[in-house]
Amino acid sequence: QLHLQESGPGLVKPSETLSLTCSVSGGSISSGGYYWDWVRQAPGKGLEWIGNIDYSGQTQYNPSLKSRATISMDTSKSQFSLRLTSVTAADTSIFYCARHGGPGAGIPRAFDFWGRGTMVAVS
Amino acid sequence: QSALTQPPSASGSPGQSVTISCTGTSSDVGGYDYVSWYQQHPGKAPKLMIFEVTKRPSGVPDRFSGSKSGNTASLTVSGLQADDEADYFCSSYAGIELPYVFGTGTTVTVL
Numbered sequence: 023q024l025h026l027q028e029s030g031p032g033l034v035k036p037s038e039t040l041s042l043t044c045s046v047s048g049g050s051i052s053s054g055g056y057y058w059d060w061v062r063q064a065p066g067k068g069l070e071w072i073g074n075i076d077y078s079g080q081t082q083y084n085p086s087l088k089s090r091a092t093i094s095m096d097t098s099k100s101q102f103s104l105r106l107t108s109v110t111a112a113d114t115s116i117f118y119c120a121r122h123g124g125p126g127a128g129i130p131r132a133f134d135f136w137g138r139g140t141m142v143a144v145s
Numbered sequence: 146q147s148a149l150t151q152p153p154s155a156s157g158s159p160g161q162s163v164t165i166s167c168t169g170t171s172s173d174v175g176g177y178d179y180v181s182w183y184q185q186h187p188g189k190a191p192k193l194m195i196f197e198v199t200k201r202p203s204g205v206p207d208r209f210s211g212s213k214s215g216n217t218a219s220l221t222v223s224g225l226q227a228d229d230e231a232d233y234f235c236s237s238y239a240g241i242e243l244p245y246v247f248g249t250g251t252t253v254t255v256l
Contacts, residue, residue, distance in 0.1 A: 070247070
């Protein structure tokens with residue numbers, strides 16, 4: 023069973039950079055057919071997709087973040103990471119990492135595994 | 146793209162059914178058969194319940210079913226049980242520019 027766990031500081035100062043890591047166990051992040059995603063939820067708000075990375079290192083991002091987000095992968099550690107620059111109070115959220123199936127036979131086109139989330143406050 | 150619209154709350158007695166709607170546009174829900182539904186208990190990771198509109202992952206009871214008509218997708222939970230009390234949210238593929246959008250979330254209460 024795949025397991026994802028987010029880690030990182032719970033408090034970041036305004037204008038600084040938020041850095042989070044997602045550790046993946048029970049499966050390989052190098053296998054094709056999947057995207058590794060970051061999703062966030064601000065207090066009292068809905069979920070917002072931040073971006074993802076695939077096994078080859080190709081990334082996609084939510085245009086609303088205006089290039090502040092960078093997602094990277096370290097396959098040797100079975101981890102992928104998020105950096106969000108120039109944070110403001112509006113970035114205060116629970117951040118989730120998740121796996122999403124891509125085009126491929128038998129792969130659900132959905133977020134099939136999620137971490138429990140980590141709360142990050144900007145203050 | 147904007148968030149998909151869900152009712153804030155829904156409720157039913159044990160054994161009854163509850164249906165949650167997820168309304169988008171022709172650019173997301175109406176344009177692709179890639180709607181999924183998730184269940185989240187407080188403090189826990191979201192769990193995939195339905196993918197590609199109607200399909201259930203292994204291990205999800207057949208009391209959970211999904212459908213879609215036009216720009217609105219729906220999740221029906223039949224035979225409500227106490228453990229079904231949770232937040233539910235939908236998601237849809239929305240194209241290359243912004244691939245994934247989510248619903249506003251619905252809290253289901255078992256009376």
